[in-house]
Amino acid sequence: MFTFINTSDDLIYLNKELLQCPQVAIDTEFRRTTKDNMKLSLIQLNDSNEIYLVDCLLIKDPDKTFSFLSSNQVKKIFHSCKEDLEALNSWSNNEILNIYDTQTAHALLGGSFSISYKDLVKDKLGLYVSKEETRTNWLKRPLTEAQLNYAASDVYYLIDLYDLQIEEFSEAKKLEWLDEELNGSHLFSRETEFSRDRLFIISKKDEKEILYELDTIVKKISRKENINHTLFLSKQNQKALLNDTLLLGVDKSLDSITKWRKILIKKPYSDLLNNFEVF
Numbered sequence: 001m002f003t004f005i006n007t008s009d010d011l012i013y014l015n016k017e018l019l020q021c022p023q024v025a026i027d028t029e030f031r032r033t034t035k036d037n038m039k040l041s042l043i044q045l046n047d048s049n050e051i052y053l054v055d056c057l058l059i060k061d062p063d064k065t066f067s068f069l070s071s072n073q074v075k076k077i078f079h080s081c082k083e084d085l086e087a088l089n090s091w092s093n094n095e096i097l098n099i100y101d102t103q104t105a106h107a108l109l110g111g112s113f114s115i116s117y118k119d120l121v122k123d124k125l126g127l128y129v130s131k132e133e134t135r136t137n138w139l140k141r142p143l144t145e146a147q148l149n150y151a152a153s154d155v156y157y158l159i160d161l162y163d164l165q166i167e168e169f170s171e172a173k174k175l176e177w178l179d180e181e182l183n184g185s186h187l188f189s190r191e192t193e194f195s196r197d198r199l200f201i202i203s204k205k206d207e208k209e210i211l212y213e214l215d216t217i218v219k220k221i222s223r224k225e226n227i228n229h230t231l232f233l234s235k236q237n238q239k240a241l242l243n244d245t246l247l248l249g250v251d252k253s254l255d256s257i258t259k260w261r262k263i264l265i266k267k268p269y270s271d272l273l274n275n276f277e278v279f
Contacts, residue, residue: 002051002152006058011065014045014052018068021047023075023100025158029138029151030087038083040091041138046155053151057141062092069094077162079103079117079154099182102158105165107228108178121157124164129153172226177260198246200278207242210272214238217268225264233261245273 005014018024025046032038043054056062068074069092076096078084080103085096106120107113118129133150143151169175202210215238222229233241237257244253250270254262273279 002053002148004053004055004148006055008059008062008065011054011059011062014054015065015068018045018047018074019071021068021074023048023077023159023162024068025077025155025162026084026088027078027151027154027158028084028087030083031137031139032083038087038090039139040087042143042151043088044151044155046159048159051152051155053148055143056091057139064094066092066094069096072098074098075100075162077102077158079120079158079161080114097183100162100178101182102161102165104181104231105169105178107231108174108181109165109168109172110226110228113228113230117154117158120161124161125157127157129157180258180260199249200246202246202276202278206276206278210242210276211235211238213272214242214269217265217272221264221268233257233265241269245279250279 005011025044027044028040029042029044030038030040040056043056045052045054069076069088075098077100079101081099081101085099088094088096102117102120103115106115111123112119115123118131121127121129130150130153133147136147136150138147166175169178214233215235218233218238219229222232225232241253241257244256247253250273254266254269257265
């Protein structure tokens with residue numbers, strides 16, 4: 001069911017193979033003790049033909065032998081990729097490029113913002129994935145057969161999900177949105193400095209009213225475009241957008257969000273603010 005990779009020589013050979021693949025499904029198993037302390041134990045890979053399990057405890061210094069991660073020619077398919085990317089970078093020192101996340105994609109297609117891999121497989125493929133080893137100790141060696149089979153199952157269906165979602169995105173004409181969301185700029189990546197002088201001053205009453213109306217607009221657009229409203233613009237990000245607007249003005253604040261969001265929200269947001277004389 002899988003090939004076990006536990007030497008640098010095997011990893012070098014595998015890397016050459018993966019560099020030739022159009023897409024590779026990836027998952028990781030790790031132990032995080034603190035926010036900044038992450039120990040990668042295992043990498044699971046599926047290239048459509050075979051599943052590989054890379055033992056990161058036995059291969060301690062991958063150096064540049066895992067360069068496929070930085071290749072723009074290979075699509076890297078994850079589910080809920082944030083911690084996986086941290087773990088991979090901490091072990092390999094490679095920047096991971098050309099990313100696809102089935103969880104984010106599902107939300108862009110109108111589904112739940114935080115659906116699990118297990119539930120997505122069940123919903124889209126009608127199949128059951130066991131999660132019995134979720135809380136296992138991945139740093140203990142040797143790994144059991146149950147652990148290894150569980151790890152392999154986490155990438156077994158990712159490419160199937162990817163293929164189904166790409167069809168849906170193509171039909172919905174949202175492929176550009178997806179690429180920007182996964183590989184472009186991020187919402188409010190800089191921290192707002194609340195102590196700076198503001199261009200606009202509003203009362204707490206007006207702020208509360210604007211945020212209420214903005215949330216209504218976000219939900220209306222989300223229903224029309226069939227996207228998850230939390231992914232589109234969560235209440236936290238709505239507040240960040242308004243704070244940026246008070247500091248920088250409307251146009252500059254909208255530069256903080258991705259292009260597809262800006263296209264959808266610019267006119268209704270500007271119209272909303274025009275109702276308040278301070279803007």
